[in-house]
Amino acid sequence: SQTIHQWPATLVQPVGSPLSLECTVEGTSNPNLYWYRQAAGRGLQLLFYSVGIGQISSEVPQNLSASRPQDRQFILSSKKLLLSDSGFYLCAWTEMGPEQFFGPGTRLTVL
């Protein structure tokens, strides 16, 4: 069966520090991968999606970037965090079907 992992589960970082969040999927191959952010009291904002290794589409201009170095690995990064980057970050995947499956999320607090 398929499993999606995200780490770390929680993170507290100072403004201006770098960021790296990792997402890996097991039990599938060539999935579409997605990064979403939930800010407090708001819905889900799609940040990036990837249909294959090295292929990244960005949905909104921002302080973040994404990379897909391996088929089942998706990384969200920032060189310098802003206060507005705080939120709950969710990774998701799809394979053959239309539905997306979500990871457990990473709670990021920027101070």
Next chain:
Amino acid sequence: AQSVTQLGSHVSVSEGALVLLRCNYSSSVPPYLFWYVQYPNQGLQLLLKYTSAATLVKGINGFEAEFKKSETSFHLTKPSAHMSDAAEYFCAVSLYNFNKFYFGSGTKLNVKP
């Protein structure tokens, strides 16, 4: 352009009462439609999906939703609320290329004893 509107950011029902969470969508082509549930500090869990088969879709935990093309709606219902149903619910739409989902802003369901 595709969009999803969830009427009511907060809904409160008594335990045992009917749950009705509203979702309307706009899409230029027939969409796929989904309901997800999110418990605090967790990821989203798929409740049910509509993929152009039966218009009444049954999901997990006793939830169901009906696709009404004429009303562009996909409302979520449950005949009898349980305390464990308290969570946030998201409606989403995707198109056939599967690359993007469009989520509603979410509805927080509170269940009163």
